[in-house]
Amino acid sequence: MIQIEGLSFSYPGAGHAAIRELSLRVRPGSLFGLLGPNGSGKTTLISILTGLLTQAAGELRVDGRSMPAEAHAVQRFSALVPQEYAFYPRLSVMENLRFFAAVLAVPERESRTRLEEALGVTGLESSAAVRAEHLSGGLKRRLNLAIGLLNRPRLLFLDEPTVGMDPQSRRFILDTIKRINLAGTTVLYTSHYMEEVESLCDEIGVLDEGRLLARGTLAELLGGKAGRRLTVNLSSPPTAEQRRALAALPGHTLTGQELGLGECSEREFTRVVDLLAAAGLGVSRVKYGYGNLEELFLHLTGRQLRD
Amino acid sequence: MRLFALIRKELLLLLRDWHALFLLFAMPAVFILVMSLVLQNAYAVHQGASVRYYLADADASPASTALVERLAASREFTRLPSTAPTSALEALVRGDRAQFLVLIPQGFGRAMTDAHPLPLKLLSGPGVEPSVYQLFLAELRGDLAKLYLQQSLAVLAGRIPGMDAGALDLDAADKLLTTESLYQVSGRNEVPSSVQQNVPAWLLFAMFFVAIPLSTTWVQERQQGTYARLRSMALTAPSLLTGKLLPYVGINLLQVAMMLAVGVYLVPLLGGDRLTLGVSWAALCLMAAAVSFASVSYALLIANLVATGEQATIFTGAANLLMAAVGGIMVPRFLMPPLMQTLSDYSPMAWGLDGFLDVFLRQGGAAMAAPQALKLCLFGLACLTAAALRIRLGKGR
Numbered sequence: 001m002i003q004i005e006g007l008s009f010s011y012p013g014a015g016h017a018a019i020r021e022l023s024l025r026v027r028p029g030s031l032f033g034l035l036g037p038n039g040s041g042k043t044t045l046i047s048i049l050t051g052l053l054t055q056a057a058g059e060l061r062v063d064g065r066s067m068p069a070e071a072h073a074v075q076r077f078s079a080l081v082p083q084e085y086a087f088y089p090r091l092s093v094m095e096n097l098r099f100f101a102a103v104l105a106v107p108e109r110e111s112r113t114r115l116e117e118a119l120g121v122t123g124l125e126s127s128a129a130v131r132a133e134h135l136s137g138g139l140k141r142r143l144n145l146a147i148g149l150l151n152r153p154r155l156l157f158l159d160e161p162t163v164g165m166d167p168q169s170r171r172f173i174l175d176t177i178k179r180i181n182l183a184g185t186t187v188l189y190t191s192h193y194m195e196e197v198e199s200l201c202d203e204i205g206v207l208d209e210g211r212l213l214a215r216g217t218l219a220e221l222l223g224g225k226a227g228r229r230l231t232v233n234l235s236s237p238p239t240a241e242q243r244r245a246l247a248a249l250p251g252h253t254l255t256g257q258e259l260g261l262g263e264c265s266e267r268e269f270t271r272v273v274d275l276l277a278a279a280g281l282g283v284s285r286v287k288y289g290y291g292n293l294e295e296l297f298l299h300l301t302g303r304q305l306r307d
Numbered sequence: 308m309r310l311f312a313l314i315r316k317e318l319l320l321l322l323r324d325w326h327a328l329f330l331l332f333a334m335p336a337v338f339i340l341v342m343s344l345v346l347q348n349a350y351a352v353h354q355g356a357s358v359r360y361y362l363a364d365a366d367a368s369p370a371s372t373a374l375v376e377r378l379a380a381s382r383e384f385t386r387l388p389s390t391a392p393t394s395a396l397e398a399l400v401r402g403d404r405a406q407f408l409v410l411i412p413q414g415f416g417r418a419m420t421d422a423h424p425l426p427l428k429l430l431s432g433p434g435v436e437p438s439v440y441q442l443f444l445a446e447l448r449g450d451l452a453k454l455y456l457q458q459s460l461a462v463l464a465g466r467i468p469g470m471d472a473g474a475l476d477l478d479a480a481d482k483l484l485t486t487e488s489l490y491q492v493s494g495r496n497e498v499p500s501s502v503q504q505n506v507p508a509w510l511l512f513a514m515f516f517v518a519i520p521l522s523t524t525w526v527q528e529r530q531q532g533t534y535a536r537l538r539s540m541a542l543t544a545p546s547l548l549t550g551k552l553l554p555y556v557g558i559n560l561l562q563v564a565m566m567l568a569v570g571v572y573l574v575p576l577l578g579g580d581r582l583t584l585g586v587s588w589a590a591l592c593l594m595a596a597a598v599s600f601a602s603v604s605y606a607l608l609i610a611n612l613v614a615t616g617e618q619a620t621i622f623t624g625a626a627n628l629l630m631a632a633v634g635g636i637m638v639p640r641f642l643m644p645p646l647m648q649t650l651s652d653y654s655p656m657a658w659g660l661d662g663f664l665d666v667f668l669r670q671g672g673a674a675m676a677a678p679q680a681l682k683l684c685l686f687g688l689a690c691l692t693a694a695a696l697r698i699r700l701g702k703g704r
Contacts, residue, residue, distance in 0.1 A: 050539040054700075075541040084532030088316065090323040095316075102312030103540050147536070 001155055001186045002026040002049065007058035008210075009048060018044040019056065020210040026188060026203070028063075031181040033201030034190045035293070037301055041210040042190040043083070046157050049188070050080045062155065079153035083160040085140045086147070089133035093124055093143055096132055097150065104151045118146040121176060138169030145173065149180070156180065158189045162196065174200055194293040204293070208301045221296055228289055230261040230269060235282030245279035257284075264288070309542070313550025320524075321558070327520050331558060332565060335513040339566040342509045343574040343582070346501045358439055359385045360407035361396045370416030370454060374427075377450040378409070384443065403434040407443055419458045427451075453477045490668060500580035502570070507663035508636045510566055511656060514598050515627050517559050518606030521551065522619035525610035544698035548691055552603055559599040585666040589673040594662040597680035597687075601655055604687035604694075611697040630656045658682045 002025065009019040018041050026032045036042045047053040049062065051071030060067040062074045087096045097115050106114050119125045122142040127135060132143060145161060158177065162170045174196060181187045191197055197204055198218055205215040214221055234257040238246065246252060246259070249272060253260040261272060269288060276283060321327055362378070364371050379386055387405050389396060400408045408430040418425045429447060431440055457477055464470040490503075528534040537547065570582030585591055606623070613619045631637055633647070634656025640648055651657045662679030665671040 047535070052535055052538055072541045075539055078539075080536060080539040082532035082535055084530075086532035086536040088320060088533065090320050091316070095319065099312050099316045100536075100540070102308055103537060103542055105309060108308075151540075 001028040001030075001063055002188070003059070003061045005059035007045075007048070007056055007060055009044060009053060009056040011044075016209075018210050019048070022058075022207075022210065022212050024205060024212055024215065026186065028186055029181075029184060030203050031178070031187045031189060031201050033197035033204045034188060034207055035192075035194070035197055035204060035297055036190070036207035037192075040207045040301075042207055043159055044210075045207070046080065046159050046188070046190065050078065050157055051075055052080075074155075076151070077153060078155040078157065079148040079151055080157045081145055081148035081159065081161055083163060085132075085144055087132055087143055090131060092129050092131050093119075093135070093146075094128040096143065097146060100147045101150050106150060114150055114152070118149045121149060121180070122146040123172065138165050138172075141165055141169065141173060142176075145176065153185060155186045156188070158187060160190055160192065162191065162193065170196070194297060198293050206297060206300050213300045214296070218293065222289055222293070228263050228265065229287075230264040230272065231287040232259040232261065232272070232276070232283055233257055233285040234259060234276075235284040238279075238281060242279045242281055245275065245281075248275060309546060310549060310553075313546070314554050317551065317554040321554075327524075330520055331517070332562065335516070335562050335566050336569050338513050339506065339509060339569050340573060340577075343502050343506055343570055344577060344579050346505045347579050357385075358383060358407075358443065359387050359405040360409060360443070361387055361389055361400065361405050362409040362411070363393050363396060364411045365413045366411050366415040368416030370419055370458060371411045373457070374411070374450055374454050377453070378446070381446055384446065397430060400430055400432045403432045406432050406435045406439065409447070416458075419455060420462050490670070502574065502580040502582055503667060506570055506582055507667045508660055510563065510570075511598060511659045511663055512627070512631050512636050513566060514559055514563060514659075515602045515605070515630070515656065516623070517555060517562070517599075517602055518609055518623040518627070519620055521555050521603065521606040522610035522613060522623060523616040525551065525607070526613065526616045526619055530615075538698075544695040547698060548607055548694060551607060552600075552691070555603045555606070556596075556599045559603055560595055563595045563599070583667070586670045587666065587672040590666045590671060590676045593673050593680050594659070594666055594676050597662065597683040598659045601659070601683040601687040601690075604690035605655070608690040608694045608697075611694045630654055633657070635660050655683060655686045658686075 004022055004024045007019055007022045008017055010017045022041075022045070034042050034045070044053065048056045048060065049067070051068050051074060054068040054071070056068075063077070065074050067074060088099070091099065094115065097118055098111070101111050101114055119128055122145055124139065124142055124146055127139055127143075132140065135143065141161060141164075145158075148156060148158075161177070162173050165173065177187060177189065178200060189197070189201060201218070203215070203217055204221060206213045206221075237257055238254070243254070246254065249261060251262055261268075264272065321331070360378075362375060364375055378384065389399075391399075393408075393410060396408050399405055410428040410430070412425045412427065414425050415427055429444065431443075460475060525534070528537075567582065567584060571584065575581040609619060609623055609626075613622055633651050634654040635643070635651055636656055640651050640657065643651060658679045662676045662683070665676045665679065669675065
């Protein structure tokens, strides 16, 4: 659905590029999660993909159409749900939906069905007559999403759609997104919430400083070669003799009772276990690979603050 | 359908924003009302009695008394009664409590025709405008000339037997001059009121202030992400601009109608001069539409140049004041130095003012106002083109 080759983009006057030589493929029907710290280039990438920014270098095709030359054609079958409440607070839910349906040139005969559909999918039927400014944060997020469904998009860009929501509303939105995806819509989803991306997305990309640092399924990312780091917590401090036995493990580090062994293959892992047993060293905890996406994310992007 | 939706949305948003409605309609109406009433006695030339002076006559001779009476007969100036000493009167004029102080020295009348006369002294306050100063000076010089002539004739009559100095009518010269204004009301020639001369300028000034609410609305849409969403829906720059242009031109024209109604109906009720709308409705409509188109297009360009609502407000306010100063709204163009007059030729407010004066003062038809309307339309088109280019390049986001 999306093919990006060597994409670069700089904002005029900015000291550094917002997107650098980025290459990425998103297959049709997938739910692709784009992770990255603040300022990593997620929103910029979405702006380029939706035709809002047009001065990017590199190759970009969406459903076979070249961007930005065919941006208008792409915009007809795609939809953007920005992170802001991108609607009119002084209009009611229904007035907002009607307005955006008209802008999307939804045919008059289909308009009613589409409006009901958008209201139904996002559970906004009972709030249709309420002015948007009087909605709760969760309902506003749902309206934001509902507008994005009016043209029945084949490709949906969701830019941090659950920011500032309570757990119930967030779960509702996530379930809705999953349903939309299962119905055939390709979704490109950005978020700071790792557990959301873990539970929702079938493919994940980690973006930082405009570069794609990693890409793959959750299993691939957590269990890949880069993720096979072995750390062993010993049950008691090693004696001098046991320390000598550990010398057989190249590149190991010993901090108190924590034994770090760096990247290990499965064969090396077995050898370490055998060696520890032979040396009479008890083990209280073993950590192999990344426990979750957040660990991988922090390992890839570093721990320094970005804002 | 898209355009209709955009226009409907804009009007709905406005109808639900009382603050914006107040700014858009009540403020210009109050503005025109206040300006009409304030300008009522501009320069005291036509309505009189607002230029005040003190006079201290230390001579109290028949000649000085005659001068005092002549000055008092003038409709344009009002003498303030006072028996205070000269130093106190000077202090009052220095504090702009009155505009002038006329001091007639002792012996003024007796020495009038001598080789070494005792001149009277005119003191003017710091707030006196040059035009008002010249007006008072001309009145005083005219009265002095007549008095001098009268005194000289009396001296001559004493030397020439049979000459009757009193038989000469000193005011006969006034009959050698008649005046006629080329401004007509209901077929009669009349001198136009200050309101008629000045309100068109302030009407134009108020019309250009539509840029503030329009540009701040646009900036808000951008900050809310609505603008990005609309652009991601394949909405082209011309559609976005037209969707704002049409409702705001309509609003601007309503503003004009309301301001004119205030000038025609409300101001006379409050004792002010009634505004007359010229002789050609077509010319008035043409100019109103051209100014509206220019001012709204200019507002759309500003909206695409600025980044925040604060910038929009400050930039529009400052730019409007500058355009008004250069365009002859604040100072008549004929009073400007040549360089500024040349500069003024390129100011859209000057074109608008010329066109409005064609309608309100020169009582021209649509053909007379057409060149100014054309210039304004071209200016509007240039602004719209620049705004559309900003949008297409993604810079107005």
